[in-house]
Amino acid sequence: MGKLALSLTINGESHDVLVEPHRTLLDVLRTDLGLTGTKENCLDAECGVCTLLLDGMAVNACIVLAVQCRDRTVVTIEGLAVGAELHPLQRAFIDAGAVQCGYCIPGMILAARAYLDENPTPSEAEVREALAGNLCRCTGYQKIVDAVMRAAGAPAAAR
Amino acid sequence: MTATRIVGRSLPRMDAPGKVTGTAIYAADFALPGMLHGRVLRSRDPHGRLVQIDASRAARVRGVRAVLTAADVADVRYGGSVKDEEVFARDRVRFAGQPLAAVAATSPEAAAEALAAIEVAVEPLPPIVDVTDALAAGAPLVHEGWASYAALPILHRDGNVCNRARIVVGDVERGFEEADRIFEHRFVTRSVHQGYTEPRAAVAQWDSAGQVTVWSNTQLPFEIQSTLSEILQVPVSKVRVVVPGVGGGFGGKLRVGVEHFAALLARKTGRAVKVMTTSEEELTAAYARQPAIVELKTGVTTDGRLLAREGRLWFDTGAFAGSGPGVASVATLMLAGPYRIPHLLLEGYAVYTNKTNFGSFRAPSGPQANFAVESQMDIIADALHLDPLDFRLRNIVREGEEGPTGQVLTAVGLEECLRKVADAIGWKDRRPAPGRGKGIACGWWTTTGGSSGVYVKINPDGTVALNTGAAEIGTAALTGAAQVLAEDLGVELADINVVSADTLSTPFDFGAQGSRTAFAVGNACRAAVADLKRQVIALGARQLGVDESALELRDGAVVAPAEGKRATLAELARISQASGGGLIAHGTFVAPPTPYDAKRVEGHVYPVFHSPSFHAHAVDLSVDADTGEVTIHRYVVAQDVGFAMNPTYIEGQIEGGVAQGLGQALSEEIVYDAGRVLNANLTDYKMPTAVDVPRIESILVQHPSLVGPFGAKGVGEPPNIEPPAAVANAVASATGVRITSLPITAEKVALALRERER
Numbered sequence: 001m002g003k004l005a006l007s008l009t010i011n012g013e014s015h016d017v018l019v020e021p022h023r024t025l026l027d028v029l030r031t032d033l034g035l036t037g038t039k040e041n042c043l044d045a046e047c048g049v050c051t052l053l054l055d056g057m058a059v060n061a062c063i064v065l066a067v068q069c070r071d072r073t074v075v076t077i078e079g080l081a082v083g084a085e086l087h088p089l090q091r092a093f094i095d096a097g098a099v100q101c102g103y104c105i106p107g108m109i110l111a112a113r114a115y116l117d118e119n120p121t122p123s124e125a126e127v128r129e130a131l132a133g134n135l136c137r138c139t140g141y142q143k144i145v146d147a148v149m150r151a152a153g154a155p156a157a158a159r
Numbered sequence: 160m161t162a163t164r165i166v167g168r169s170l171p172r173m174d175a176p177g178k179v180t181g182t183a184i185y186a187a188d189f190a191l192p193g194m195l196h197g198r199v200l201r202s203r204d205p206h207g208r209l210v211q212i213d214a215s216r217a218a219r220v221r222g223v224r225a226v227l228t229a230a231d232v233a234d235v236r237y238g239g240s241v242k243d244e245e246v247f248a249r250d251r252v253r254f255a256g257q258p259l260a261a262v263a264a265t266s267p268e269a270a271a272e273a274l275a276a277i278e279v280a281v282e283p284l285p286p287i288v289d290v291t292d293a294l295a296a297g298a299p300l301v302h303e304g305w306a307s308y309a310a311l312p313i314l315h316r317d318g319n320v321c322n323r324a325r326i327v328v329g330d331v332e333r334g335f336e337e338a339d340r341i342f343e344h345r346f347v348t349r350s351v352h353q354g355y356t357e358p359r360a361a362v363a364q365w366d367s368a369g370q371v372t373v374w375s376n377t378q379l380p381f382e383i384q385s386t387l388s389e390i391l392q393v394p395v396s397k398v399r400v401v402v403p404g405v406g407g408g409f410g411g412k413l414r415v416g417v418e419h420f421a422a423l424l425a426r427k428t429g430r431a432v433k434v435m436t437t438s439e440e441e442l443t444a445a446y447a448r449q450p451a452i453v454e455l456k457t458g459v460t461t462d463g464r465l466l467a468r469e470g471r472l473w474f475d476t477g478a479f480a481g482s483g484p485g486v487a488s489v490a491t492l493m494l495a496g497p498y499r500i501p502h503l504l505l506e507g508y509a510v511y512t513n514k515t516n517f518g519s520f521r522a523p524s525g526p527q528a529n530f531a532v533e534s535q536m537d538i539i540a541d542a543l544h545l546d547p548l549d550f551r552l553r554n555i556v557r558e559g560e561e562g563p564t565g566q567v568l569t570a571v572g573l574e575e576c577l578r579k580v581a582d583a584i585g586w587k588d589r590r591p592a593p594g595r596g597k598g599i600a601c602g603w604w605t606t607t608g609g610s611s612g613v614y615v616k617i618n619p620d621g622t623v624a625l626n627t628g629a630a631e632i633g634t635a636a637l638t639g640a641a642q643v644l645a646e647d648l649g650v651e652l653a654d655i656n657v658v659s660a661d662t663l664s665t666p667f668d669f670g671a672q673g674s675r676t677a678f679a680v681g682n683a684c685r686a687a688v689a690d691l692k693r694q695v696i697a698l699g700a701r702q703l704g705v706d707e708s709a710l711e712l713r714d715g716a717v718v719a720p721a722e723g724k725r726a727t728l729a730e731l732a733r734i735s736q737a738s739g740g741g742l743i744a745h746g747t748f749v750a751p752p753t754p755y756d757a758k759r760v761e762g763h764v765y766p767v768f769h770s771p772s773f774h775a776h777a778v779d780l781s782v783d784a785d786t787g788e789v790t791i792h793r794y795v796v797a798q799d800v801g802f803a804m805n806p807t808y809i810e811g812q813i814e815g816g817v818a819q820g821l822g823q824a825l826s827e828e829i830v831y832d833a834g835r836v837l838n839a840n841l842t843d844y845k846m847p848t849a850v851d852v853p854r855i856e857s858i859l860v861q862h863p864s865l866v867g868p869f870g871a872k873g874v875g876e877p878p879n880i881e882p883p884a885a886v887a888n889a890v891a892s893a894t895g896v897r898i899t900s901l902p903i904t905a906e907k908v909a910l911a912l913r914e915r916e917r
Contacts, residue, residue, distance in 0.1 A: 022268075036188035037181015039406070041356050042438045046841035049356050077181035090179040094171050097807035100815065101633025102178030103185060103357040103406030128849040135841070137354040137407050138633050139811055140818030141849040 008069050010035065011079025019066050026050045026061035029076060037077035037106050048134030051107035052076045058114035060133075077106035080113070089113055089151045096147035100138030108134050112148045122152060165646040166869050169807035172638040173657060174631065185404040186376035187360040187435060194362065195224055197424045197434035198270040199417075200260040200277050201444055202252045205286035205834025206513040209248050209279075214260055217276040222269030225427040226277070228260045232423060237389045239382075239414070240764065241321050241480035242309040243302055244516070246390060246419055252281055253301060253478035254513050255835050256444030263424040263432045286513040286834035290452055290473045293319040293510045301478060301511035314484050315762035319511045321476060322484030325761040326491045326505040326563050334467025334502030338458025342539050346453040346531040347900040348883070349828040350475075352442055353520050354819070354846050357406020359445070360435040363421035371425065372399045375418045378408040378632055379670035384662045386415045387422055398422075402660035405671075408632040409819070410519035411446050413672055414481060442829055442839040446518025449474040449486060449509075453531035455494070458502075463545045465554045467502035470494035472528055476509040479516040483509030486523040488765040489605075493528030495563035496536075497573055497603040497773055498554045503563055513834045519672070521816065522604055522876035526823055526883050530901060533600035533884030537891060547599055547888070548581050555601070565756030566767045570872075572799030572862035573773035577601055579858050580797040584777035589892055594782050595792075598889025600881040601775040605768035606864070606873030607673020608750030611680050612666030615644065615687040617695075617742040621715055621729030622654045625684065628668030629676050630660040634875050635808035639677035640684055642804060643868045647688035650715045650728070666745065674873025677804055678770070679748050681868035687746025694742055698735060699726045750866060770864040772872040774798040776817070776881035782893045787909030789825060789890060796881075797858040801872035809874050810857045816878025818852040824883040826851070828902050 003018045010033065017032050026043075029035040029052075038061055039049035045060040052061050053075035080087040086094075089109050099105055108131060115122065115130035122130070127148045128141070136144060177183035214226040229247040236242045247258050260277050264270040287293045287301060300318055302308070310316060315323040335341055361375040371391065377383045380400040388395040405412065417434040424432040436445070451474050458467040472490045476483030487507035494505045507524070540550040556562065558571045581599060589597045614626040625644055631637040641655045659665060669675065692712050699717035700707040703724040710717045716727045728742075735742045753767040760766045779793040796813050803809055826845040830837040838844050863870025883901055891897045896911040 030188070031190075035181075036184065039185075039357070040187055040435075041358055042841050044438070044840065044842075046438070047356060077179075081180055086176070086179065093179050094175040097169065097171070097811055099172065099175045099178050100635065100808075100811055101355070101357070101405060101407040102174070102183060103187075103355075103633075105178055106181050109179065131849040133848075135354070135356060135846055135848065137356055137409070137819065137846065138815045140814035140816075140852050140855055142814045142852070142854055143807075143811060145849065 004067055006066060006070055008066065008074060010074045011076060021065065021067050023066050024062055025064040025066050025069055028066040029061065035076055035078055039103055039106060048111065049104050049107045051111045051134060053110055053114055056114065056117060058111045077109060080109065092147040092151035096143045096150055098139060098143040098147040104134060104136040108136065108144055116152055120152060124149060163646055165642045165652055166804055169805055170642065170652050172635040172808065173641060173652065183404055185357055185406050186374055187357050187406065189362050189374045189403050190433065191362060191364060191431040194431040194433050195263040195265060195428060196267045196270045197261055197263045197420055197432045198274050199258050199420055200274045201440065202248060202255055202257045202259055202281065204252050204281045204283050205255040207252045207281035207283040209250050209252050210282050211280040212259060213278040216278065217262060217273040220269055220273040220276055222265040223262055223273045224265065224430065225263045225424050226260060226273065227423055227427060233392045235389060235392065236308060237386055238480055240311045240314060240484045244479045254515050256515050257478065261420045261424055263428050288831065288834050289512055290475050290510045293512050301513065311764065313762060313764060320508055321480040321511055322487050322509045322762055324488035324491050324507045324763045326503055326759055328563060328759055329502035331467050331469050331502045331504040335458045338466045339461040340542065341456060341458045342535060343456045344535050344538065344899065346534060348451045348527045348530060349901055350447045350450045350517060351520065351823045351827045352445065352447045352829060352844065353409035353411035355407030355409060355411055358436040358441065359412060359416040361418040361421040362431060362433045363418065363425040364431040365426055370397045370399060371422050372401060373418050373422055374401050374403050376405040376412055377402060377418065378405065378412045378630055378672055380630060380660045380662050381628060381667055382670060383415055383418050387419060390419045391422055399663040402630040405630055405632040408671065409521045410523060410672065413519055414446055438841055439839040442844055443836045444515050446481065446516065447829055448520035449476060449483065449517040451527035453527060455531055455535050457535060457539065459539055459543065461543060463543050463550050463553050465498055465500045468500050469504045471506045473508045473510055475512050475514060475517060477512055477514040477516040480509060481516040482519040482523060485764045486519060488763045490524035490528050492563060492768060493524055494532060496532040497556050497601060499556055499560060514831065521819065521879040525602065525604060525876065525880035526820060529600065529602045529880050530883040530887065534887050534899065537888045538897065548577060548586055551577060551601060562768065564759050564766045566753050568771065570801060570862040570864050571773060572860045573601060575860050576773055576775040576797040576799055579860065580775040580777040580795050583795040583856060583858060584779055584793060594784055594893055596889050596892030597777060597779045598885045598892055599775065599777045600884035600888060602880045603768060603771050603773050604877045604880060605673065606678050606770040606772065606867065607675040608769045609669025609675060609679065610747065610749035611668045611683040612745060612747045613680060613683040613687050614666055615684065615691060615744050615746060617691065617728050617732040619729060619733045619736055621727055621732065622656065623648060623650055624656050624658060626658045626665050627680050628660060628665040629680050630671045632671045634676065634812060635805060636671065636676035637680065638808065639804040640680035643681035644684040644688065647685055648691065649713050674875040678867050678871055678873055679750065681871065682748035683746040685868055686748060687744040690744035690746065691742060694744065695728065695731050698731050702726050702734060770866050770872050772799055772874065772877050774877050774881065776885040778885045778889045780889045780893060782890055782908060784912065787905040787912060789903065789908065791853040793856065794853050795856045795858065796878060797860055798874065798877055799860040799862050799872065800874045801864040801867050802861055802870035803859045804869065804871050806859060809859060812875050813857045813878040814855045817855045817882055818847055820879045820882025821852060821886065822847045823901060824886040825902055826904065
């Protein structure tokens with residue numbers, strides 16, 4: 001199978017990769033670029049652990065082909081903090097006790113980030129709806145929802 | 160109790176920053192240069208004679224580096240209590256999902272192509288699809304050679320029964336004779352999956368000295384080490400198991416899952432090999448919760464005293480014994496419930512069928528037995544015109560009374576749990592509106608024993624390294640243990656770094672199972688601090704020229720208050736490094752044995768609940784009269800945690816455990832048809848999402864354990880026990896319809912409502 005040369009913009013940095021056209025963004029991030037913060041599980045867009053931002057939209061990277069990401073902007077969990085300064089959502093997830101095993105957390109945070117961009121002052125029910133595509137088996141979602149509500153209360157400029 | 164600085168506070172878990180920034184590495188993330196991709200070929204047939212397996216075409220697929228079948232591995236049977244398992248099926252296939260072959264290739268695509276190229280000929284046999292099938296007269300044996308397998312001598316095995324555990328107390332027949340009323344019911348539960356979001360994953364690599372290192376997300380690195388030693392036929396010292404990070408376990412990552420395939424393929428290829436499960440493999444060939452049938456016969460007086468119970472619980476353990484014999488034992492303690500019943504005959508069976516080897520899921524046996532016991536408690540209360548809460552309060556065990564096997568119960572917080580949860584839910588108004596009702600359920604559970612060791616080292620900057628063999632599986636148990644360490648040593652939590660779960664370098668630990676990690680590792684930390692105190696006080700006395708008796712350890716220093724002298728831990732560590740090899744202590748803990756009456760038990764591998772916890776759940780819900788759909792308005796848990804080491808993460812355990820329990824109660828089921836799973840994906844296997852789980856209210860009750868650190872009891876498993884019973888009782892309260900099987904789907908409720916109308 002032939003390979004394609006691609007330039008991908010991930011977390012503001014440009015990466016040149018050579019990949020077969022069938023390979024997913026998730027696979028390329030994790031295998032070729034060592035960005036394992038985007039997690040792998042069902043590979044069928046059922047669980048949401050691979051959620052990241054593609055042009056600001058939350059998508060499941062397991063069903064996006066790397067070649068579809070040409071000339072587009074990808075943000076992964078590794079790109080959310082500014083230096084040592086955690087993003088308000090990351091801070092809120094720690095402060096609310098929303099992190100247990102943590103495997104769903106990168107996807108949760110990015111799904112929440114995309115939703116708060118769309119609706120900066122959500123109700124709890126709206127947050128639950130927005131996160132319904134992301135499975136978590138540790139927390140019962142409560143402290144995750146609390147964390148997102150807490151972050152939504154942060155100054156808008158910080159988001 | 161004197162005021163504490165660190166324990167009892169909701170401090171953030173130590174590993175949170177890595178987890179929210181994506182830098183924490185899990186086994187699924189672990190990779191080595193040049194690593195091959197391993198995949199497993201699994202049987203499509205639930206039962207049959209394996210006539211032939213031809214891998215020659217697969218071996219020629221481009222990129223394939225190894226193909227293994229039973230012919231390529233040592234003919235050993237392994238397993239915990241019964242050695243009945245084999246790496247690959249050799250001449251008989253016993254479940255759909257059983258491994259037949261494994262391949263390693265340079266890409267996942269090549270591995271998949273190779274799997275498809277393996278030719279398998281199976282002569283199908285009729286599958287034994289459930290316990291009823293397996294126990295029928297003249298049923299074929301799942302293991303014809305069962306009697307020849309090595310097994311724990313204590314087990315009572317017979318054909319398709321790989322253990323029958325029994326508790327006998329008093330004379331159950333006499334109890335029934337004395338009873339005014341006798342109630343007999345049957346309950347059925349289905350299999351549910353742990354649902355961890357990180358698949359089981361392992362990377363294996365052999366070195367030139369013949370040692371294999373396996374990076375795995377197991378909960379029990381030391382058990383995996385010994386199992387791999389058996390399978391690979393190498394000394395245990397040649398197997399090193401390292402746990403990089405675990406994305407949830409809930410009991411599903413106790414037993415060997417993919418580690419052996421990775422190790423065998425790595426040995427064959429001389430390369431590092433990674434094996435990770437698919438969702439389909441998880442739902443067809445993992446260690447999900449056992450389906451169960453429970454029969455309860457309970458005798459009571461008209462004024463509501465429990466007199467006698469005969470209870471039997473049959474677990475479908477699947478094609479291998481695995482955790483089954485132990486879980487069947489625990490079930491008998493759960494069938495007694497947290498009640499005083501003078502006459503008991505309780506039996507738990509683990510029964511072979513042609514299904515996956517069901518295993519240990521958070522509070523194994525708990526939800527199945529509790530669903531039956533607590534449903535029947537409500538049925539009896541209704542029949543006797545008693546309030547279900549009053550009926551329970553009349554019969555619950557109390558301080559100093561005996562458990563079913565004669566253990567003396569202490570720190571029994573059950574009455575407080577029941578009263579608090581009832582108050583919180585507004586129990587006096589049990590049926591606030593048509594179609595709306597409240598339910599209550601209570602139970603007890605163990606804090607598993609087993610030993611733990613830690614090394615605690617004081618660094619030259621005064622920070623502290625905690626080296627433990629336990630894995631952090633997400634519960635924050637190691638943060639809890641570190642809080643104990645910081646408290647006792649007089650340092651801050653931020654001063655502690657944790658190194659964990661490497662069988663080569665960390666001390667032994669019985670593992671992250673049975674709600675024991677914070678409890679046992681915390682106590683081992685206390686022992687280590689006691690030793691370190693002796694060391695630093697001896698060193699400090701020499702250094703400061705004062706008597707040892709004048710010194711105390713306080714705020715990260717040894718201090719002689721009268722003399723006004725002080726040496727910090729950092730200074731003492733530096734002095735020790737220059738002169739005495741550094742400050743380090745080996746702390747150990749093993750739960751003291753809990754005395755019981757051995758004459759009451761047979762075939763029992765778990766006769767007592769150590770430092771038992773007690774809990775009550777209450778739920779307020781509505782049932783849609785047309786669709787049968789359940790909507791939960793409120794869910795309240797009161798749990799006796801002994802001492803709340805870190806309230807935030809205890810709430811987290813309660814919230815997560817209830818959510819998981821509500822899945823089993825309402826929506827989750829691995830659906831089997833003639834031995835094959837019909838819903839092996841995460842769309843059709845219905846785990847609760849953020850819109851399905853209600854806000855869960857936690858009340859932490861604290862009756863300190865005599866053994867646990869600062870009085871703590873195990874907290875992780877209990878919240879998973881009561882949700883099915885609480886929901887079933889509330890549905891009955893709301894509708895008058897009693898559902899005796901799980902899950903309580905909308906369809907099932909709607910059909911029951913229609914049935915009643917006819």
